[in-house]
Amino acid sequence: MVGVGFVMQQQLQLKKEEDKMLKNNVLYRLAFPSNHPIPLRTNGWFGKKTLNKNENPPKDDVEIRPFTIDIDQSTLDDLKHRLKDTKLTESLDGTNFRYGFNSKTLEDIIEYWQNSYDWLHWQKELNTNCPQFKTQIEGIDIHFIHIRPEKPTGVVLPLLMIHGWPSSPFEFHKTFPLLTDGSTGGLSFEVIAPSIPGFGFSEAPHKEGFHCVAAARIFVKLMHRLGFSRFFVHGGDWGSFISKTIALMYPESVRGIHTTLHFIPNRKVLISESQRLMFTQLEAIRKNWYLEGGYSHIQATKPDTVGVALGDSPAGLAAYILEKFSSGLDINNVYKLDGGLFNGNRLTLDELLTNVMIYWFSHNVTSSLRFYRENLFPGSGAMFKFNLTAAKVSSMVPAAYAVFPNEIVRPPKFVIEMSYGNLIQYTELPRGGHFSALEEPQLLVDDIKRFARVVVSRL
Template sequence: MTDAIEPFRYIVPDGAIADLHARIDATRWPEAQTVDDWSQGVPLAILREFVETWRHGYDWRPTEAWINAQGLSTTTIDGVAIRFLHVRSPRADAVPLILTHGWPGSILEFRGVLGALTDPADGSPAFHCVVPCLPGYGLSGKPATKGWGVDAIARAWGTLMARLGYARWFAQGGDWGAVVTTQIGRMNVAGCAGIHLNMPVARPLPEDLANPTPAEQRALAALQHYQQWDSGYSTQQRTRPQTVGYSLVDSPVGLAAWIYEKMWAWTDNQGRPEDALSRGAIIDNLMLYWLTASGASSARLYWESFGSFAPSDITMPVACSNFPKEILPAPRKWVERHCTNLVHWGEMPKGGHFAAWEQPDLFVGELRTAFALMG
């Protein structure tokens, strides 16, 4: 075990692709749903069409080559291999920035923003981007013991940035990335000068329920919908991640349905996930879960830290961007109670849960505005 940071290459054996194809070919499909919508889950015909593209119309190798070209590196922190993209800006005035994904996303959520962040064409602020795979996700190692919750990850990100030689840096995240980034702010992790969240975590107080504003009414309705219709996955993953993990690691179609449904439910679309994200990009992201067999290990983060989806008091500079189709929106009024140094609040015209992935231009603009206010 050392503090070394080393280059890392990820090359998938041809046999792994052949095994995936064989498993898809051997799928035992269920009967169709008894409704003509998504209320029982991904409709059979839609999933079969998606999987047909995965099996016969998709090539993993271009994405593999892109990942390996982005400064892919590895280091070991507290016994776990952390793999990350390290895309340095050519600009001398660039500021370090760590970007953290969530579930069921991956480092590929940021593929469309790295160029604009690291090498803007118009003289805008530039960043050295560090994009780690969460422990148990994608290319990172899988913790063999419990204890790798969001607090541990926040500390690990501080260690990672220090090892890279970055004494002052910013942090950004959505979904689990927002929770990790919130913990970085709450804990005042050494070196972090401010954070940006595209899913700030906040909850109403009893007095908010008596006479809610329009923004609060929308947030309360979204919370109710999530609890009634959209939280089954999280209940399973926070209570019995190992049980669901067997299916997610063994069945590519089972994994595809588990993730593809959230691309439908959580994006700003007109009825299909592909209205918001390209099918190829959705499959690229799915492959990072399948090829690394991380269905169970990624789910364990819910078991470790689901209770961390709760407000935290933060005194360092905070910026937030509110995208209209966020699954758990938090009005500014709720967030300001906990973030006493809220320097920016952006109301976006479109976009959903996967902000950088769905709306890269809006996302980049928000980060430029937010971090410029933090010096």
């Protein structure tokens, strides 16, 4: 009997372990979301002032102020000097981008940056074609682009567009004229594209706790301040998760959500062999994430340390950011000498450098890295605390998902359906990767408009 009892005890322990593993399984958590509560609609404070216990924060200045990018000559001269004094380490023969950014390619980029790239041209382009504004929300200035159709015809819908890292609203600049054009199909958008606080020209939060939930709350406040009680929202990268959080917390404000990335945690999947075949690609992505995701672990734990180096060296900043563009365009770019940045992609070196310049001039790179810690730090990060990946969006919110072939994650349709109660569009597109708005703006805009037409037609 003692032997039988021991076996039964062992079996019970094994069952507990299996149950624990099952509940850590991505499919289980997607199909049966935990009871983590949807974040409360509280207010936050991220301004400089330190509040005493029970002290109410100062009232925000609700004025919408025009904003113009104006980088002075001394800052441009300082950049030139720093580029001139760059110290490069020779890359190993034949490694291309497998060890990181290739020094020969970086040398070519620095030469172009110093002698051919024209920031003043791009500054004028942004100021002329992308009307920009700032307003204070929860103690910090929020920068945003706001573009209305020049000749509105038919239906005009408000659209909130949210970028990710290492990006900025500049990522969407090719889509703006396409989105605001209603000459075909009778539908266009009034576009609002904010910089996530701590990114681009938005003020960096001065307090801990600025994560997806805080960003979602602030962006809804921005839209309401602009007079939009209901709106469409699109996001890629972090923008996808902020968009989903908005739909979770404020379903009555979201007329439709369109995203291009869905995060699947790196956990062992316990499923049948027939189901495993459907996850072959996802298993490969887990391997690629091990090879490509080191930056995420650094940023989710000690962002300020690497931020010192990136904020002090423009060449280092470019290498760090553009390496992510290289792999985001195509994971196989690691085998190319130029990392796929010069040949065979739809981005110009000018566009890539303009994105880097926005990080350099705003001096916000460290605060942008902190967003990873606030969301992904084990246990306390918002993605874990609020179970944002597995939480299911209400069926009252129409949803669409666009799958680009070179995106870092390509979830099957049934996985997306587990997170959105009303998925009405799932599109597999023929080209493009992680930075779809820059790579394939027409494909992205067509998919957003197709989704919006379906939503509007159902009313």
